[in-house]
Amino acid sequence: MTNNTYAVIMAGGVGARFWPLSRMERPKQFLSVFGEQSLIEDTVDRLRKRIDPQRILIITNHLHEDRTRELFPWLPQDNIIGEPMGRNTAACVALAALILADRDPDARMIVLPADHFIGDEEEFLCTLERAISACRSGHLVTLGIQPTSPETGYGYIQHEAEELAPGIHPVRTFAEKPNYDTALLFLKSGDFLWNSGIFIWEVEAIIDGFERWLPDLWEVLQELRPHLTSPRFHEVLLACYQRLQPVSIDIGIMEPASRQKGKVRVIRASFPWNDVGTWAEVYRMRDKDELGNAVHSLSREFDKPPVIMIDSNQNLVMTEQRAVALVGIQKAIVIDTADALLVCHQDHHQDVRHVIQRLKEDGYHELL
């Protein structure tokens, strides 16, 4: 990719739906749910194939800054930035834009989440190359994933029929997570894509966007400008963030921008993608045996966990160190960690967050 292409990895998530594996101090991006590596390692490795480490930035919560530095000791110190608190994605992107504009006014930014699954690396990188070209002259570009099922857990992007280049369209509208019937209509329509949360733009263009659509947020962050490389950076960042209203980049920038004709473009992406939002999605994405069981060891020291299935199928079992036996069990998610065990029916995967709620109410803070 061009020498002025930067990747900004958003790694501020908490992932309560992955309890008991994810915890406050071990959010989703640090979990290895598909292979040996954590999701954030997969994300960085993919980008590294085309982007120099000097131009890869990670924005994370300050609580996870140390762990992130440990994972990527070869990244420049200044490329891992800890936010003092979560203020949603618009703040994160604005902070990155401010930093990059200072380093390189001609920078192009790829903004992407740390914790998504991407199935075809080559296709992914190729799509990014095309996006880099498509963002020239101030366009805000997003990747839309060709939907394969009527998902109710994703936002959608509707594109215009007009094709600017093969698979590149002007955006007509952004749609929130639909109900099932609407999702079915979206799937059948042919012009709705899943909103991947991956954006590509020139730093100048997104700064222009902040000035127009989120001027208050952008104004607050200007205080940071004289301190970008000073020892007072974190102190001033905290002061700024305390005054910010949380808003997502989708709602704060992309939606209003899409109402300006021709400003926002979407690329129809065809690589397998998943935001890995729930255990059920982990199950769906994993290799399974002939009975539909997926077994995964959570410990690198413990290759082949003794997991025994008797009359049991379509289960996901993850175990840290214990032997696990399932007898007569269907469609369960069994996540066995050192201090907590989850047994969840796959049809109830959305309800894992109620466990978090109950643990809070009952005062089991050490389990959160």
Added chain:
Amino acid sequence: MTNNTYAVIMAGGVGARFWPLSRMERPKQFLSVFGEQSLIEDTVDRLRKRIDPQRILIITNHLHEDRTRELFPWLPQDNIIGEPMGRNTAACVALAALILADRDPDARMIVLPADHFIGDEEEFLCTLERAISACRSGHLVTLGIQPTSPETGYGYIQHEAEELAPGIHPVRTFAEKPNYDTALLFLKSGDFLWNSGIFIWEVEAIIDGFERWLPDLWEVLQELRPHLTSPRFHEVLLACYQRLQPVSIDIGIMEPASRQKGKVRVIRASFPWNDVGTWAEVYRMRDKDELGNAVHSLSREFDKPPVIMIDSNQNLVMTEQRAVALVGIQKAIVIDTADALLVCHQDHHQDVRHVIQRLKEDGYHELL
């Protein structure tokens, strides 16, 4: 009870159906599945209310002798006897009879398993008192439990209509574990009772029984007679046991004896009883909340385990030290121990033994 009444507790079981809580070195009688105490402690405590410790014997496997002594330091040393190997209940009873006849030729014996649940202690002890009377003049007495459901996991005893005293009948026949349809017929018939495995007789009468119906077994054990209190006891016992054919007291003695008119008597017992054969029975016997969930802490240090149920009912959860969350789970048995986890559907409770089989095949001997 009379001064010549002895209790012989048979504690040789392994209880593979209680994996992962029961193991080869921690069989069922040592588990506390209903309360604070283990099943064998409950059994001894019940008997102690009426029988002096001097007259309580425990026959266990030599592997469990030390643990048994630790549990009952106040029992006379010689009253805990370790069998060198399991040779089924006839050998166990014959050994006890040999020892008791040597101590007290007028002894009466109550023979009972260490690991059954008994719900009404007073009623149980009262029934034993009646049995002690009923065994006078050489009768072999057994307790039959009034059935409350068509159980296929128990043996049955059919009694004659004739009533020798209230609730005491001659035995017509012993029946093996029936299939469901037969069990239903047994239940409706009114003259079939569950075989509790609890027997009461004079030592002289059971010795007479061994001489008539299991003469070979009895003959072999005669070698032990001169060594009952000698240091060579265990050595000679091993030599004897190696030559014994395993046979149960039911098949070896009770069945042939019942064909001798008037020899065997059964007392209709009405105390709640359960042989605690599977996890499903533990679930059935335990107190449950309004959603039918039963939760039990396996550690005495850990009173109230954080067990969280979301849309889950009719489950049994036992946990040693971990938090457990069930989401959308019905009729499961979840047994969480330090090194192994079982998740079993209640309708598949009989299949836990297949787990043991698989662990053996796969070489996980440390988990057996």
